[in-house]
Amino acid sequence: MRNLTVNGSALTSGGTFRNVTIRGDATISGDVQCAKWKVFGNADVSGNMTAEWLNIFGQANIRGNVHVKTIKLFGQADIRGNTNVDDMRLRGAAHIQGNITGGAIHGYGEMNVSGDCETESFSVKGVVQIANTLNAERVDLSLYFADSRISEIGGKTIRVKRSKWNVMNLFKGMANTSARLMTEIVEGDEIYLEHTSAQIVRGDRIIIGPGCDIELIEYQTSLQQSERAVVKEKRKI
């Protein structure tokens, strides 16, 4: 099977390849199917993308849907369609206009989803914005740098904390140490929240940590609340 290599700048059409390597700037029209897609620089794809591996060092814009096993993202990716990925390692920013589904999403940086995010595990340090629902077996969110917004979070274990690891603290004043999570509904079996504003939190075992501001909590087995948290109403179901 053919390889596609772009060194410099090129405008090319899609197709089925073994390895696609882009060093520089490439605009690909049409769908791309390949085993490995490496971008050092900038790539635009006007169609759908199917690949085993997707390594982005730089920037990639994909207009269609993305179906990949592994994504390593050092840089930025903009995906207009829906994304399905088994394992996504984030070191930068991912903007997804559709939904994202898959296995695991983990890493640092910024994650922006205009639809739903449904994965087995979701573990991100940084800023997360999800317009609809974040549904994952395990949600592990470290708030860092700026506010995160997620309309609805659901899953088995949900942990939201403010990141302590903070190189930026060395440059006092530069870092925003007041990162919060704004959400409407959190539902899970085991929930730990910190610095979160929510309307409703429902679950079995709930721990409300410092800095929370919650309208209503409905719990089944247990509820612990930090002195530095505000909860308007609590109900045991």
Next chain:
Amino acid sequence: MEQELISKKELLELTNISYGQLYRWKRKKLIPEEWFIRKSTFTGQETFFPKEKILARIEKIKQMKDDLSLDELASMFSPNPTTIALHKNDIIERNIVSELALHFYIEQKGEQHVFLFDQLLQLYVFDRLLQTGEMSLGEGKSVFDVFERHYKKIQGKSCELLIVRKMGISTCLLSTNGNELYFEDGAKVVARLHVPSCIEELKIKVTEGMDKWSEKI
């Protein structure tokens, strides 16, 4: 028709499942997206479900989740016929193939609970040949074998299944694209089935009962 709704909270109480389970089943597409109905109430956004459907579906999942993996369950509830899989009991209940054919298949291939579309197709073809009397039960094994070994290669092509008999000995073959076939004297083509039309018939049979069926389950 206005259907009765149930809120998420009531649903969990009634069925005794946890949020984790509900979200997991949604992720695995065991519960269709359309059943999640968002409504605003005085406490903010709330999610409701069509009561009868969701209760039946959860009951079904709870019953079968010990025997089957979540992925197997998902393909069972899939609306796309070619990715569909049916439980043994449903095949009998919905009369897709006769019990006799199904039992013979299980006897030959070993006990199994879930049948994928390809297996259903083998069963359906076999059952049809049985019903028309063109084939005996014992000859069924050759139908299963020829499908199992060769059907993958010709999938998507137009093909025919032929049963040929000479002096009481029978054999069966799959032929693609209507190739011309000539036999020796004394050989008789006892049955000739156009496989794509069988697939269509089966798809209709499988999806037909689906609405009624999914309400029931």
